[in-house]
Amino acid sequence: MTMSPPVPDADRPPTARFAYDRWTWKEIAHLLANLPLALAGFVYAVFLVGVGAGLSVTVVGLPLLALGLQGARGFGRVERGRARRMLGVRIDEPSPMTHSRRDRGFFPWLWSGLKDPVGWRALLYSFIRLPWGVVTFTVSLVGLFVLWPVLPFIARGLTNADRAMVRGLLSPSDELERRIAELESDRGVVVDTAAADLRRIERDLHDGAQARLVALAMDLGLAKEKLTADPEAAARMVDEAHGEVKVALQELRDLARGIHPAVLTDRGLDAALSAIASRCTVPVKVSVELSARPAEAIEGIAYFTVSELLQNVSKHSRARSASVEVWRSGDRLMVQVQDDGVGGARMDGGTGMSGLAERLGAVDGLFVLDSPAGGPTTVTAELPWRGRTDVAAKHVRS
Missing domain, CATH: 3.30.565.10 (Histidine kinase-like ATPase, C-terminal domain)
Structure with a gap:
């Protein structure tokens, strides 16, 4: 048994040849494991679609389908891990299912689960894998006893198809869904931040400048009443009101600076x-x-x-x-x-x-x-x- 040279790129195994190196054995093991895993995934997918669709007219059908799609994500995670270990395929994990913090609740969760593209593509992957798993298991098993000299080339061809399926159905779709999930979450952050800023501005106006201006109006009203009866007291009240105006203006400047400084x-x-x-x-x-x-x-x-x-x-x-x-x-x-x-x-x-x-x-x-x-x-x-x-x-x- 001859070992191949080191692989410079984990996504590109060495060229297949008439030798049973570690890559060949890993690919054969992957092909033989296809059938039991594909069978489990197919049963899960059929059960999920059948039960979820059948109960969709009831209150439990759609939540069950949403939960099942999250489980399909788990199948996809297992298959990506297997492809990484056995086939050298490096695929980023899709972004988690998220929604805005302000949209927390049952119905936002249900809607996010039902329209989750990662879960649906993992479910499709589970459907189509059963016939493929039967083919790969049969060919690999027969090849071990009948087609021994050319099995490395057969295994490479079959696993290349596996690599294509994993990349096509279980990888993030050109980062689009990752960006969509991030933007949905970020939108909630922006809205929450803007709402908090508006509440802060309202509170500062109410407790600061507005309250001071109300007190100023009252002081000026009292000064007006005392203007003829007690001019000196009225003058003192006007002088105090002038100081209050300066403080109110400074508070308004500080508030404006907090919004966007000039x-x-x-x-x-x-x-x-x-x-x-x-x-x-x-x-x-x-x-x-x-x-x-x-x-x-x-x-x-x-x-x-x-x-x-x-x-x-x-x-x-x-x-x-x-x-x-x-x-x-x-x-x-x-x-x-x-x-x-x-x-x-x-x-x-x-x-x-x-x-x-x-x-x-x-x-x-x-x-x-x-x-x-x-x-x-x-x-x-x-x-x-x-x-x-x-x-x-x-x-x-x-």
């Missing part, structure tokens, strides 16, 4: 990030190296990401210094925030890290946290560029 629109990320860095309780070095400006929405996400991270630095890090770096890498906008604090930050630690990761994920971004105990903490955010043509200055500011 400095970001007018002067870009460099000036906007320098402004929020100046409000941090630790010294922050800001370095922005961009030859052009990304899309306005991407700028906004980058700005608010850095803003929240610097708030975490002020509140939790006990750092002596921090830095913010922004640069472009290909078609991605890179943002990195680092501090020399105590570290130990976690995605589930109550500092808003998981929310930031979800927001970035909603626009095809990435969020990486590196925060060992004792520090330093480094957060790297990656966003799609989606740029515009106006140019931003390139410089470093401390």
